[in-house]
Amino acid sequence: xxxxxxxxxxxxxxxxxxxxxxxxxxxxxxxxxxxxxxxxxxxxxxxxxxxxxxxxxxxxxxxxxxxxxxxxxxxxxxxxxxxxxxxxxxxxxxxx
Amino acid sequence: xxxxxxxxxxxxxxxxxxxxxxxxxxxxxxxxxxxxxxxxxxxxxxxxxxxxxxxxxxxxxxxxxxxxxxxxxxxxxxxxxxxxxxxxxxxxxxxxxxxxxxxxxxxxxxxxxxxxxxxxxxxxxxxxxxxxxxxxxxxxxxxxxxxxxxxxxxxxxxxxxxxxxxxxxxxxxxxxxxxxxxxxxxxxxxxxxxxxxxxxxxxxxxxxxxxxxxxxxxxxxxxxxxxxxxxxxxxxxxxxxxxxxxxxxxxxxxxxxxxxxxxxxxxxxxxxxxxxxxxxxxxxxxxxxxxxxxxxxxxxxxxxxxxxxxxxxxxxxxxxxxxxxxxxxxxxxxxxxxxxxxxxxxxxxxxxxxxxxxxxxxxxxxxxxxxxxx
Numbered sequence: 001x002x003x004x005x006x007x008x009x010x011x012x013x014x015x016x017x018x019x020x021x022x023x024x025x026x027x028x029x030x031x032x033x034x035x036x037x038x039x040x041x042x043x044x045x046x047x048x049x050x051x052x053x054x055x056x057x058x059x060x061x062x063x064x065x066x067x068x069x070x071x072x073x074x075x076x077x078x079x080x081x082x083x084x085x086x087x088x089x090x091x092x093x094x095x096x
Numbered sequence: 097x098x099x100x101x102x103x104x105x106x107x108x109x110x111x112x113x114x115x116x117x118x119x120x121x122x123x124x125x126x127x128x129x130x131x132x133x134x135x136x137x138x139x140x141x142x143x144x145x146x147x148x149x150x151x152x153x154x155x156x157x158x159x160x161x162x163x164x165x166x167x168x169x170x171x172x173x174x175x176x177x178x179x180x181x182x183x184x185x186x187x188x189x190x191x192x193x194x195x196x197x198x199x200x201x202x203x204x205x206x207x208x209x210x211x212x213x214x215x216x217x218x219x220x221x222x223x224x225x226x227x228x229x230x231x232x233x234x235x236x237x238x239x240x241x242x243x244x245x246x247x248x249x250x251x252x253x254x255x256x257x258x259x260x261x262x263x264x265x266x267x268x269x270x271x272x273x274x275x276x277x278x279x280x281x282x283x284x285x286x287x288x289x290x291x292x293x294x295x296x297x298x299x300x301x302x303x304x305x306x307x308x309x310x311x312x313x314x315x316x317x318x319x320x321x322x323x324x325x326x327x328x329x330x331x332x333x334x335x336x337x338x339x340x341x342x343x344x345x346x347x348x349x350x351x352x353x354x355x356x357x358x359x360x361x362x363x364x365x366x367x368x369x370x371x372x373x374x375x376x377x378x379x380x381x382x383x384x385x386x387x388x389x390x391x392x393x394x395x396x397x398x399x400x401x402x403x404x405x406x407x408x409x410x411x412x413x414x415x416x417x418x419x420x421x422x423x424x425x426x427x428x429x430x431x432x433x434x435x436x437x438x439x440x441x442x443x444x445x446x447x448x449x450x451x452x453x454x455x456x457x458x459x460x461x462x463x464x465x466x467x468x469x470x
């Protein structure tokens with residue numbers, strides 16, 4: 001039996017710079033930029049390589065010393081927001 | 097314990113921050129009264145990114161207010177860099193669609209390929225190299241994309257024959273310096289830029305593969321830019337030399353050959369000596385050759401036109417005349433300078449009516465100035 005997995009990563013076409021605690025991201029062909037600060041910036045850094053939602057939540061919970069259940073909703077919303085702006089992409093794979 | 101040292105010295109230390117030979121140096125702090133000069137120095141030398149890196153590493157101690165100001169300045173610089181990179185990806189696509197060869201110079205290429213974090217390396221324009229044979233088409237393409245030349249070509253054909261680059265500006269303020277060679281004046285004329293297109297590499301940006309100079313050619317350009325671009329040299333271009341020499345894969349034999357073939361020995365020696373003096377950076381073994389190279393009188397004289405007071409007194413134009421082979425070539429160059437088209441004259445005139453007479457008095461001023469200083 002095969003199982004599907006879903007991971008997320010930075011859209012490879014995104015241009016970005018880090019300034020102190022903020023990550024500024026932009027897409028070519030657009031003039032809009034987004035500043036990601038605090039946990040959003042941390043999420044962005046973690047998305048530098050493909051990561052699943054549970055892995056993302058777990059890493060953030062460890063980083064900020066909070067319970068994973070408490071932040072899962074916020075992480076999901078942030079991820080959806082980043083995907084809505086085409087800054088993050090979803091990768092679907094099949095094991096086996 | 098932090099030490100307070102002279103403000104210019106701290107700037108040099110910022111430019112050298114993170115280099116292994118300076119590890120263990122006591123942290124520096126900047127007195128509040130020195131801060132405005134220091135901040136302006138960081139901006140002028142484009143060192144805001146390296147200053148923030150030094151702060152993170154603990155080698156630069158800043159007050160909260162100083163840090164906030166620095167972060168705001170660097171943020172502006174990074175927004176500019178991102179805006180330029182977005183435009184670069186579009187331009188690269190347009191050049192490709194027109195079948196035009198284009199190589200990215202300096203800024204984005206240096207930041208991404210030779211710095212561990214491109215955020216450390218700001219830039220404020222785009223420098224693109226095109227082939228002489230494609231120069232006119234490249235200018236036309238930029239014009240079709242809404243770019244304008246603030247300074248028109250002095251006379252038809254002048255750019256390709258004698259020029260280094262031409263500035264093109266978009267309506268949104270993006271500056272593209274379109275190059276046909278790497279440096280102005282005699283050194284740019286002695287080079288064969290077409291050879292640079294035989295030694296290229298790739299810059300991946302915004303999901304696109306863009307052409308750039310390979311590491312050896314990038315080092316050559318960094319040396320030319322550091323020594324000839326500004327007087328006195330800016331600190332970030334000197335740091336670029338160190339980064340490229342250490343991070344890049346350098347073909348020192350090819351660099352030595354170009355140095356001989358293109359009369360660049362004096363510039364390479366000057367750039368390495370300046371880098372060692374200003375940044376205290378140990379040169380790689382391959383660079384020793386250039387520091388000890390024997391320089392011809394012709395090269396030294398050309399270099400002096402850029403690096404001494406002669407620069408502000410027409411030194412580069414006179415050196416260019418000397419470097420142009422043949423009387424007809426020299427005459428064509430001089431006529432471009434002395435009898436440019438009206439559009440060029442108008443663009444060069446700050447106030448009043450464009451006037452050939454006013455332009456002709458400039459060389460007279462150089463001569464008088466030269467006598468005063470000689």
